[in-house]
Amino acid sequence: MIPKGWDLGDDLPPGWTEQTVRDLVARSIAAAPLQGPLLGILRRSISDPTELPQQLLEDWRPVLDIAAEAKQSPVDYIVHSLLGAASGIVAGFVDIQVRPGWIEPSCLNMIAVGDAGSGKSPALDVPDVGLRAIEADYQEEYAAAKDAWQLAEAVGDDPGPKPTLRRVRLQDTTPEAAGVQLSRMGGGCVLWQTEMSEFLAGLTRYQRQSRGFWLRAYDGHPAVVDRRNLNDEPLLIPRLAMSLVAGIQPDPLAEFLITSPRDGLAARMALIWPDPMPVSDHEVDELDWLEAEATLERAFRRLAKLRDEPPRVLLLAQDAREHFSAWRVQYLSTARDSHPDELPPHLAKGPGRVARLALTHRLLRWALHGGEIPQEVPLADVRAAIAYNTYLDAHYARALADAEEPIPERLGRELARWIVRAAPQQLDLLHIRKEVRLPGLRTEARLRMALNELYAARWVALPRDDRRLPRVVHLTDEVLTWLHDSHPEDQSHAHTRHR
16 A cells, blocks of 8 residues: 555655565556557657766866756756867867877767757757857957958058958858868867758768768868869868767657768767756856856866967876776777677777867866866876766667667657647648658658558557558547647647648
8 A cells, every 4th residue: 555645756665665666656557547649659769878977077067067957958968068169179289199109189079869858959058158258259359350451451561361260160061161261270170060960961962072071070180172163272271170069859860870871970979868857947046157157268268278379299197098008908809799790880989089088078177277288188087088988888879779760660750749749630641741741751651651650559540451541541539639638729720720
């Protein structure tokens, strides 16, 4: 018997264990009558996410916790985007030497995965505070240089080369346009994509040059980019080095992972997919948020100063180097034992990614506290990077598992989610194919797959023995009732409204 007044938020009653509660919940679910349609089709069957390592950016915790509360976003997203933005600021300006002959740039491709409303975009607002501070400084510098140049030209003096605006971030760019900017910088920058779908579309439009360009941008070497106009001089880029910071929803990511050529581009993506933060009406104190913003601006401006310094290479401290070497041997040996036929490319990138993370982690700690520019990366930063790489491997596996979901289940979920959004009274299949144009549901064969899934989930009444699909498919009474209850507005014109 359940004690009167007890709920899951209370301490366990005497004699109860966690297993007692699990069994009770399971029995309750099994015995409860179905009150609406089978909602499992709307959810993905993926593993629980691994928790963010606590030692990661430990010095930054006060800022991170305030930002997570202010943005109502998982702190995972904020840490991920912060590391990505910081790595892009110093890309091509600061490298790390793992051992003689092995040097890694700071470049990282940090991708936040999640459905709409999961907190991806608000998390990007946090490093955006620091990037905008740098951009404001560059705008002021450019305005002063432009005024001086125009004055010299007006009085007949030699004005020299026309000044250009320095950039620390690019958005929705093409390889040629990015190459023009990078050829002026001497180093790299951040590629900022709030929605990564535009970036992926660019890979399709400019596939021959685009994939190779972004592969090389991760490697951070000098490069030459040929212009579209053959009469133009090639672009000589001192360091083709960029970090990608982006957000993406699971379905386009799955398509990218499944269809991406085996050229290593997908393996260069560090993916995280945490669960959404619980909804809360808690508000942070305004002074706390203003202080967090000031800290971000100050730290990012300190990082940007490294762009004005001669390029430098940080070394691993001796104990850090020994620890990294031992970990690398164990990591790759374990990965090869687990995948005897072929080492997955994203695991092969692990050691290099750890070196880059350790470098960025060290620079972010320095940017927070100030002092002398660091010359080496100590053991603590290597440990934090290794822990984060373990976290990233688990989340990459989570995204791969979702991408490998059977196509009918994916298509059924896509159609079911549209039904929830549109709340139609019935399904006009021609309208769905020609006008709604849901991803993957533009042929009759694929639409039939989705409808078979919905039929199995008791969403539609489908004549399964027909050779051809009917023009109109009816939703079950159960679904219609549930949609009506979920959409309290007048449903009488829903079908007309969504046609």
